Amino acid sequence: MDIPGLPARRAALNLIDAVLRRGETLDQAASAALSRVRGDNDRALARAIAGEVLRWRADLDALIDSATRQPLPEDAKPRAVLEIMLAQVLRLETPAHAVIATGLPLLSGGPRRLAHGVFSTLTKREVTLPEVPTLPERAAQRWGAFGDAVAAGLAVPPPLDLALRDPGQTVEWAERLGGVSLMPGHVRIERGEQVSTLPGYGEGAWWVQDLAASLPARLLGKPAEGQGMMRVLDLCAAPGGKTMQLAAAGWQVTALDNAGRRIERLKENLERTGLKAEAIKADVFKWEPEEAFDAILLDAPCTATGTCRRHPDVLHRVGERQIAEMAEIQQAMLARASGWLKPGGRLVYAVCSLERAEGEVQARGLDAAGGLTPVPVTEGELPAGLSPDGEGRVRTDPGMLAEAGGLDGFYIARWRKD
Template sequence: MSNDRGARFGKRTPQRPRDALKPSPSPSPTSGDGLPARDVAVSALFSVLVEKRPFDDVFAKASAARALAPRDRAFARLIATTVLRNRGSLQAVLRTYLEKPLPEHLGRLEHILLAAAAQLLLLQTPPHAAISLAVDQCRADRNGRRFGNLVNAVLRRLSESGSGRFASLDNATLTFPDWLLDRWSRTYGVAEARHIARASLSEPPLDITVKSDTDTWASRLNGIALPTGSIRCSHVGRIEELDGYADGAWWIQDAAAALPVKLLGDVSGLSALDLCAAPGGKTAQLAAGGARVVAVDKSAGRLTRLNENLQRLGLSAEVSVADAQSYTSEMTFDVVLLDAPCTATGTIRRHPDILYLKRPEDVAALAALQAKLLRQAARLVKPGGTLLYCTCSLEPEEGEDQIAAFLAEHGDFRRRPIALGEAVVPLLWRTADGDLRTLPSNFPELPEGLRGLDGFFASMLVKSDC
């Protein structure tokens, strides 16, 4: 079933305990009345939900076109991502104030209502600002201008009595696509699937990988040092203004994404090939560990950003624009890292647009691509070397099943299980075969706002010496 359920405010409104975000204060925009920031948020929502385009791409384009100041940009992003994480519940509440469903083909009207509802129910925006600017947006839209009075009335009623109704809803069921919840229920069990879904709908904290001295930097950044070696911070403002950023002391990287390279141990002096390298967090880890790194990606633009990050960090790597499916080299490598393209269902908390962009058939299509990439990567590993495969997907076809199929086809490789004494990987995160499997519901013991982890899978495969 499509994850467009409830589109145009249909009739589905189950009343069960909700799993939505708790309200948090929203930053005040700095440009005039805040209309440009709200316009960018609505434009990005329309692009994701109607045109099925990736959020980061459309948001960057829309915010640049309006020349938003950093604070306005942050506010626009917060509105849009809050809607994406809570769309099902927001639609359900709005429905209760509409006598009949909205007509089709009303341009941005639905998204204006959703953005305003998110501000009123979740972001603690003053009602007069959220309502009046939503009405202004509606009247400026040629398809929705005749509904200005309706929008005003609905949002006023919502601001007065919507919180209780919103709090009674099951946001995970209403917002997640059925096919994905069903998949996770089969793979992880019904209870764990719900834990994963709830965690995936929470706004993530900021995770940082440092070159050295984790405890000192945790203190300087007002964060906590995770058992895995990453630093975790709550709301921090602009990244570029944080202590140590300009000096290249650290980089942004989810704690789960930082684990695969750590499993390799000491990489000093080793030759390492990072396929599908952008945005470059693992390239930086390998380079910081003393490896001689070749970073390959088919996107020249993404490699430009990777190079900029390496320059800021004072690290070096040989960078090559190439498709990993056909990449060849005159040499083989001690380590080949393949962070393969995937459905990215483990990163919904950071990329909630995945809920609206991915389809069930994507799993099989991407698994087929991963198999091709693995076969090519295997050719580039020197005898005795290690092939490190990882994805940020929660789907077994892109993780456990992929490795089982690879080993059945490649008798010259064997799995290197994660050592039981590996300090950075709790036993719970090791699969029965000794691979790595993290879930968004991990770290439940941390304080609220600091919990969770990207869903990640990694397997280390060693090539025989002969």
């Protein structure tokens, strides 16, 4: 007999397993895990359950361990099922009877009785989760005291940020969309709406882009007046948010990315917004420009730990090996990109990572290499409430602007070619 809602819970279990056991991202795992789930609502539910488990796993496990005589093995299926059940009750406010009806069928025999007993014990105790999630041990060790600020931004899934094609219409679009603006060209709305049905989507008036992710292109500035068309290279450009920002600001944009599917998405976004850019599918380590550029934006491949409030899988997947691999790629890309700048041209480097090896260490390495002069970021170039660090670079984390909904973690640095 089919149990309504069971496929969504089974899919959530498979999503979590793919992240924790195989190191996949939630997006990578979604196609296979959700293949047997019918309906957008149930697919969204599976993703929501998996996301909440990954945000709060350490705290959910502490509750489970408090109700068992002997700790369950970390990879035991009853533990995973209990995580799913508790996440629904404590985070998604699902009635306990519905949780039991759709959770216990994921197990059989003795484990089912064990899970039922533990769940009943905890619900009778009326247990709660802390206000702020406890970080996984590896992440907590890497980030130290900085991790407290990161964790503070993880408790609630983030709102939706939109970047406007015309910053001059910020007030108008904030009113039409029922949102708020934290700086010109930005509108923040509550999550949960189908993006394609919102006003302005069809006419290409805006695109989805986290506020922190919009800062690198903003910090590149607008083309200088009176010097004709100025050329900018957007490296690792897809899916195109920064490309569209640069095109809307008046640059002649060359957008480079090595992923064909992502380049196609970039082209679709350009078509929807009516903005123009040259989109090239190529490997940055093999491609050579015909002439130097007036400006270059390198939003480099990274571990993406700064996106943990939207992608909590990164809290569990990323370790020292992945950080070292990404840092090596970033260093090589910076060296290559800096050679494509005209004298006087500007380079902006950015990563959506919280790791110093991918941010501060890379910037200081380029400083030491010579040939480029740092251009400090000023407070007036940033949203209210954000400030550059002592070196004029920008470091954001998910705990910043928390009262307004937070933002992703980024590191951004800027130079001028001598």
